[in-house]
Amino acid sequence: MKNSIPSRKDFDQYMIPVYSPAPFIPVKAHGSTLFDQSGKDYIDFVGGIAVNALGHANPELRKALIEQSDNLWHTGNGYTNEPVLTLAKHLVEATFADKAFFCNSGAEANEAALKLARRYARQNFSEDKNEIIAFNNAFHGRTLFTVSTGGQPNYSKDFAPLPGGISHLPFNDLEALKAASSDKTAAVIVEPIQGEGGVIPATPEFLQGVRELCDQHNAVLIFDEVQTGVGRTGHLYAYQGYGVTPDVLSTAKALGGGFPIGAILTTDKFATGLTVGSHGTTYGGNPLACAVANVSLNIIDSEAFLADVRAKEAHFVEVLKKINSELNMFSDIRSAGLLIGCQLTDEFAGQAKAISVLATEYGVMTLIAGANVVRFAPALNISESEMETGLSRFEQALKEYKTRK
Incomplete structure (x- = not known):
C-alpha cells in the first residue's frame, strides 16, 4: 500500500497522546530556520x-554522521569503539571527571547517577544510607525513579x-537542607x-x-546538567561558572547536537559505585x-x-x-547564557502556552517553563539575522496578544 503524506490528524489517530504537538508539521530546517509542510x-x-545546540542540519555534524555510518553503527556493550573512547577522553580532560558512562538520554543519565549514589552508599557505609534529597520544581526525567525525584x-x-526514600525541599533554601541532611x-x-x-538559577x-x-x-552531590551543559550557559558546564564541583554530573541534550546521547561524569572515587554487570544499556555509547x-x-x-x-x-x-x-508583560527576565525565561506579570499569569501558540502564527517557535514563563533555548550558533527576525516576530505576537487581552 502506498503511503500518503502524513497530516497532523494522523497523530491523533495513530499516536499515544502523551504530547499535544503544534498544528503544523516541520519537514526541513537549516541553522535556526525551520519550514513546515506548506x-x-x-x-x-x-x-x-x-538540544540542537548547533542548529539544524549542521554540515559538520552531518559529515561526521555520514562518515561513521559508512563504517560501524552498533556493536552492543560487549565491545567498545573508537568514537566513544575519544568522547570520554575529551569530557574527562575538559571537566572535573576521571570517568564517563554513556547512555541515550538525560533521564537515563540521571537514573544512572542516582543508582550509582545509592550503590556507592550501600557498599561503603550501610543499607540505611539510602535517602535522596531533591528540590521542589526540579525536573530530572520521566523514568519512574527520575520522575519521583x-x-x-x-x-x-x-x-x-x-520509589521511596526521596524527599523534596525548597530550592535555594540552605537552612531547609541543613535540617533534612543526615548520615x-x-x-x-x-x-x-x-x-x-x-x-531559576541557584545562588552561589x-x-x-x-x-x-x-x-x-x-x-554524593549530583549536578543535573542535562539542560545547562555543553555551552548552554556560556560555560562548557554551568558548575564551572559557579566554582562548585559536583561528584557526579549528568549531561545529554546538546551533547549530541540533535543525535540522542547522554552521559554521567564522575571521579575515580565514585565510579566504584558501578561495576561490571551492575548497570548498563544496549545502545549507550554507540559509534x-x-x-x-x-x-x-x-x-x-x-x-x-x-x-x-x-x-x-x-x-x-x-x-x-x-x-x-513598551508592553510590560514580564515581571522578570532571567538568563543563563542562551537559556532565557520571561516571567509573566500577574495580569498574564497562566498564559505562557497561549502566548507561545500565537507566536508560531507569527513564525517564531518558543518554549514554556510551567504556566507562567515563556522560555527560549535557541541554537548557540544562531545567526544575528535569525535572532533579530525571531525577536521581531515575537514582539509582533506579544502586541497582538495584548490587544486581544
Missing part, C-alpha cells in the same frame, strides 16, 4: 528543547506507588539552573552550602551518537565560541527588555 518558515528559539507532583502522582543521606541531586522550573551560596553538607555527611557528539563538543568547547554565547545572551536579553519596556 513552506512557511519559522525562527526556531526552541532548539529541540536545548523531580519536584513536580503532576508528573508523578498518577504512577504511585513511587542517612546518600545523595543530593540539584540543577544549577532549574530549566523546566522556570529558568546555596550550591556552596550543598557541597559542604554533602562532604559533611558523605553524600553513531559518539561520532556526532565528538564534533559537537569540539566546536562548542572553545573559549571564543563560549564568549560568543555570552554575547548573544546579552543582546537577546537587551532586546527582550526593550520590548517589555
Whole structure:
C-alpha cells in the first residue's frame, strides 16, 4: 500500500497522546530556520528543547554522521569503539571527571547517577544510607525513579506507588537542607539552573552550602546538567561558572547536537559505585551518537565560541527588555547564557502556552517553563539575522496578544 503524506490528524489517530504537538508539521530546517509542510518558515528559539545546540542540519555534524555510518553503527556493550573512547577522553580532560558512562538520554543519565549514589552508599557505609534529597520544581526525567525525584507532583502522582526514600525541599533554601541532611543521606541531586522550573538559577551560596553538607555527611552531590551543559550557559558546564564541583554530573541534550546521547561524569572515587554487570544499556555509547557528539563538543568547547554565547545572551536579553519596556508583560527576565525565561506579570499569569501558540502564527517557535514563563533555548550558533527576525516576530505576537487581552 502506498503511503500518503502524513497530516497532523494522523497523530491523533495513530499516536499515544502523551504530547499535544503544534498544528503544523516541520519537514526541513537549516541553522535556526525551520519550514513546515506548506513552506512557511519559522525562527526556531526552541532548539529541540536545548538540544540542537548547533542548529539544524549542521554540515559538520552531518559529515561526521555520514562518515561513521559508512563504517560501524552498533556493536552492543560487549565491545567498545573508537568514537566513544575519544568522547570520554575529551569530557574527562575538559571537566572535573576521571570517568564517563554513556547512555541515550538525560533521564537515563540521571537514573544512572542516582543508582550509582545509592550503590556507592550501600557498599561503603550501610543499607540505611539510602535517602535522596531533591528540590521542589526540579525536573530530572520521566523514568519512574527520575520522575519521583523531580519536584513536580503532576508528573508523578498518577504512577504511585513511587520509589521511596526521596524527599523534596525548597530550592535555594540552605537552612531547609541543613535540617533534612543526615548520615542517612546518600545523595543530593540539584540543577544549577532549574530549566523546566522556570529558568531559576541557584545562588552561589546555596550550591556552596550543598557541597559542604554533602562532604559533611558523605553524600554524593549530583549536578543535573542535562539542560545547562555543553555551552548552554556560556560555560562548557554551568558548575564551572559557579566554582562548585559536583561528584557526579549528568549531561545529554546538546551533547549530541540533535543525535540522542547522554552521559554521567564522575571521579575515580565514585565510579566504584558501578561495576561490571551492575548497570548498563544496549545502545549507550554507540559509534553513531559518539561520532556526532565528538564534533559537537569540539566546536562548542572553545573559549571564543563560549564568549560568543555570552554575547548573544546579552543582546537577546537587551532586546527582550526593550520590548517589555513598551508592553510590560514580564515581571522578570532571567538568563543563563542562551537559556532565557520571561516571567509573566500577574495580569498574564497562566498564559505562557497561549502566548507561545500565537507566536508560531507569527513564525517564531518558543518554549514554556510551567504556566507562567515563556522560555527560549535557541541554537548557540544562531545567526544575528535569525535572532533579530525571531525577536521581531515575537514582539509582533506579544502586541497582538495584548490587544486581544
